[in-house]
Amino acid sequence: xxxxxxxxxxxxxxxxxxxxxxxxxxxxxxxxxxxxLDETGAxAxAxAxxxPAADFAAExxxxxxxxxxxxxxxxxxxxxxDIFQDRQMxxxxxxxxxxVERVDGLGRFVCRRxxxxxxxxEYRRERVPVGGRRxxxxxxxxxxxxxxxxxxxxxxxxRPASASAGPAAEVASPPDAPRRRTFFSRRFYAFSAxxxxxLAVVGVVLIKTGASDxxxxxxxxxxxGVLLAAAFIAVRARGPR
Amino acid sequence: xxxxxxxxxxKGVLDLLVLASLTxxxxxxxxxxxxxxxxxxxxxxxxxxxxxxxxxEEAGLVAAEFRATERGPGRRYYRLTEExxxxxxxxxxxxxxxxDSVRAxxxxxxxx
Numbered sequence: 001x002x003x004x005x006x007x008x009x010x011x012x013x014x015x016x017x018x019x020x021x022x023x024x025x026x027x028x029x030x031x032x033x034x035x036x037l038d039e040t041g042a043x044a045x046a047x048a049x050x051x052p053a054a055d056f057a058a059e060x061x062x063x064x065x066x067x068x069x070x071x072x073x074x075x076x077x078x079x080x081x082d083i084f085q086d087r088q089m090x091x092x093x094x095x096x097x098x099x100v101e102r103v104d105g106l107g108r109f110v111c112r113r114x115x116x117x118x119x120x121x122e123y124r125r126e127r128v129p130v131g132g133r134r135x136x137x138x139x140x141x142x143x144x145x146x147x148x149x150x151x152x153x154x155x156x157x158x159r160p161a162s163a164s165a166g167p168a169a170e171v172a173s174p175p176d177a178p179r180r181r182t183f184f185s186r187r188f189y190a191f192s193a194x195x196x197x198x199l200a201v202v203g204v205v206l207i208k209t210g211a212s213d214x215x216x217x218x219x220x221x222x223x224x225g226v227l228l229a230a231a232f233i234a235v236r237a238r239g240p241r
Numbered sequence: 242x243x244x245x246x247x248x249x250x251x252k253g254v255l256d257l258l259v260l261a262s263l264t265x266x267x268x269x270x271x272x273x274x275x276x277x278x279x280x281x282x283x284x285x286x287x288x289x290x291x292x293x294x295x296x297x298e299e300a301g302l303v304a305a306e307f308r309a310t311e312r313g314p315g316r317r318y319y320r321l322t323e324e325x326x327x328x329x330x331x332x333x334x335x336x337x338x339x340x341d342s343v344r345a346x347x348x349x350x351x352x353x
Contacts, residue, residue, distance in 0.1 A: 099288055117292050143314065144271050146287055162291040163270050164317055166298055166305050 008046035008053055009034060015057035029060065075115075077177045078108040082188035087125055089183050090156075094121035097171035100158055103149030108181075109156075110149075118171040120161035123148075128155050251282065255293050257336060258282070260302060260321060260329040267320035270294065294319060302328050 009030050016026045037046055050056045077098065081089040090100070090109070097118030098111040124145065128136050133155055137147050145157040161169035251258075262268065262276050273294075274285045297303045302325035309315040321329070 114288070114292070117295070119288065119291060142271055144287060144316075158287075160287045160291040162295055162317075163287065164307060164314055166307075166317055167295040170292075170295060 005034075005037060005046040008050075011053040012050075012057055015053060016060065019057065019061040021061060075112065075177075077111045077113070078104065079111070079178070079181045079183065080106075080108045081183040082185055084187045084191075085183065085185045087123065090123035090125075094123055094158075094161075095171075097121070097174045098177075100148040100156065103151050103156065107151055113174060113177075118174050120165075120169045120171055122159045122161055124157045124159075126155050126157065128153060247283065251285075251289075254336060255285070255289070256297060257329065257332055259290070259293055259297060260325055261333065263303065263319060263321045263325070264329070267318045269316040269318050271316075273319070297325070301325075 012033075013026050013030050016029065017023065021029075033046075033050065037049055040049055047053070051059075079089075079093075093111065097113045097120060099113065099119070099121050100109045100111050100123065102110050104110050124140075126136055126140075130153070133147070133150065136155060137145075137157075140157055144159045144163040146159065147155055148158040149156040258277055259273060262273050268276070270287065270290055274287075274290050278284050294303065294305075298305050298319070301322055303319045304322050305317050305319050307315055307317045
């Protein structure tokens with residue numbers, strides 16, 4: 001080994017130790033690398049063979065994708081919106097480079113955004129009959145639409161805007177992922193309030209009628225109806241139109 | 242694991258495959274993906290294909306033209322440029338040489 005190579009291995013060892021590699025493992029690694037370099041040829045330089053010490057140390061200590069954190073490209077962001085503005089929000093976040101990968105069991109859009117070259121995405125929502133998803137997907141595929149999630153009897157589709165706009169549809173400076181994860185519109189709150197008020201009125205009328213008839217069946221019916229309505233509204237909070 | 246490895250292989254060669262798929266004439270994204278899927282490479286999603294097409298276009302290896310259609314939003318058609326032909330020829334030869342080397346090593350490991 002040359003003096004330059006000695007310096008290289010000293011720096012490498014120091015960096016490995018600083019990364020938390022045990023001393024005996026550092027020594028064994030350096031011995032292996034030095035032996036490799038000797039076999040490569042007398043004139044071989046360590047840096048020419050292994051690359052800059054800092055980079056090589058990082059490679060040696062890098063955790064693989066299976067062992068460690070997901071790469072930044074795979075970072076997820078989940079969010080939801082009500083039926084009145086889900087398409088608008090999809091368009092908005094699609095322009096920021098968020099690609100919907102699926103709709104999860106809670107009705108949230110599971111998104112990712114490429115860390116290197118995020119694309120703008122276009123979305124559409126279609127109502128599908130039972131068993132008709134495959135036919136719908138086949139019909140839209142030639143236009144570049146790919147299914148990206150289902151919710152009840154609706155199907156969401158996505159398409160990179162580059163399909164029509166090319167490189168111009170990449171996102172040059174993507175903003176950070178919003179902290180907010182739910183997007184409910186005023187229309188949704190107004191709808192929910194009006195519906196609950198309607199149920200309350202109906203409930204009062206039914207209770208009075210039931211009480212005057214002396215029967216408890218009405219009360220059970222009212223309770224059941226309110227519960228069903230609440231469940232319906234909860235679903236519609238996410239369910240697309 | 243097997244799927245991850247195929248995705249990794251494809252990532253390294255998809256640009257060449259796209260260039261090769263355009264040697265018979267111009268095409269558009271969906272058709273390119275369909276052609277490649279038809280050879281057994283599996284479904285290539287838009288999120289994988291269009292960044293490659295964008296890079297090829299920016300490098301001048303393909304030229305693109307948007308054409309409106311009677312139905313739908315129109316399509317962006319891609320064709321190989323002279324530079325694209327040269328790159329495909331050069332890089333394609335390198336890939337084949339690499340493939341030969343891999344085969345040679347695998348055959349030593351009794352993988353035929």
